[in-house]
Amino acid sequence: MATQNGAAQNTVSDWLASAHPTPEAAHREWNAAGIALIPTGRVFDAVRLPAAIVHRVVGSALPELVRARLGNGAVIHDAYEPGRWYYALVRPGTCAQHDAYRLDGGTWLGIPEAGRTTRPGAYWIRPPRHREDFYPEDGITELIRRSGEGPTRPRTLPELDTIEQSCRALFDDNGPDPSPQHAAAATTQARNHLTTLLPVTQEAATQLPLDHTTQARLARALAEAYRQLEADSSSLNLARQHAHAKRLARCCLDQVRVLRELEGCGWPGGLGAP
Template identity: 85%
Template sequence: MATQNGAAMNAPHGPRSTVSDWLASAHPTPEGAHHEWKLSGIALIPTGRVFDVLRLPAAIVHRAVGSAVPELVRARLGDGAVIHDAYEPGRWYYALVRPGAQHAYRLDEGTWLGIPEAGRTTRPGAYWIRPPRHPEDFCPMDGVAELIRRGGEGPTPPRALPELDTIEQACRALFDDNGRDPCPQDAAAATTQARDHLTALLPVTQEAATQLPLDHAAQARLARALIEAYRQLEADSSSLNLARQYAHAKRLARCCLDQVRVLRELDAAAAGPQRL
């Protein structure tokens, strides 16, 4: 990918609404994508019709550009829109390419990916490390090939499934306070623990969503679980009111329990050696 000035790419050149409408047009109901962006800043959108997506291991991207610092990665990437999934720090980059791309890193057609709102260029969560400047702001395939060549084709370690029993037990315990009077330290610890569990679950849940066909019975529930998780992770948890702090910790924990439930259902229904 040809190097350009990253600072100049930090905002779309054209009207943001035009870019948003283009991204949303890939959704079966575009207004649904706009609604998800309004709620959480992330919309689950299927790939393969309006755009294809190459999922690039962070190790390759970071070796190619010589840095893992987001600002330097942004400045050293070339043309085209690229998403960074920051819920699992540094693991994946998603490059938008023209539909019909043939590449080993291409997501299967119809997989659902968390697409940030067009102006979302910072963490937390998935964000545009290079936002789309206009509709069809695709990464050139020859540029992606060059980036992969420079970064090397090192093996990507398999994703480990979090300890679902441990997460479920810890989250359920949060709802059993045994009549204890809350204190600020307990509230902060509960929020941190629930947030850590949720950030461990999200990459696995997101990957599960990309593996399901559009009409799979669990797809809608998985989408709702992801959207709510994104929303709660971005909610302000700095309230000095202990009751509100605990309420937020419990909402985070409930998000964890929802995702554990869906992952277990998918695991039980999985056939063959590739289990979630």
């Protein structure tokens, strides 16, 4: 099975590299950095979708849920700017009716190596399974159509006071020593709080200008949140599991702080506005 998977990846890699004027150069870039700059327009075109569209349609900003709900076809998530863009590979010459989203032919796009399915950096949220595994044109049309249904951001903020109080309680050194059950419950609770906050902070990352004073801190907060969510705490001993719960809680507090700052400056039009 491993040999078959490796052969399939090699086939996909050769197909992607064939779009490069010098395919060997694409393979060298993948070997060196995991990303290769490859031009669109010949072997594949690409449609660039703002994360706000994708997350609104699939109902989540969490990578595992986006991956499960996007459907078939190759899609890249550019995580250098957390949550900002998704790139769907489409058959050359299609999606002409979506020129506002389609990259011009000859645009050099960062293409992850075939097996790169996690951060950091650009990765395949939906990796190509075979040659010409294009995202369907009607799927692009449906995504864009459905993006116009409903608000452009969550209508209400989570209960920030409740989340903050719960997370700060984990740092109370005057409480009893944590039991295994308490550490497990604290980890689950902190994870739940973080997954509640993420869609809102992710939405902020897609809408704030790149030069906004909060953008850099927001990007760092999102990157750390995903790093902690992806950490496996199932095999940690009691002390380490409790420490992991505290790291998750700290991520929550960082995001609560940023959301309150944005709400105070009226981002955008007032968080929680109907």
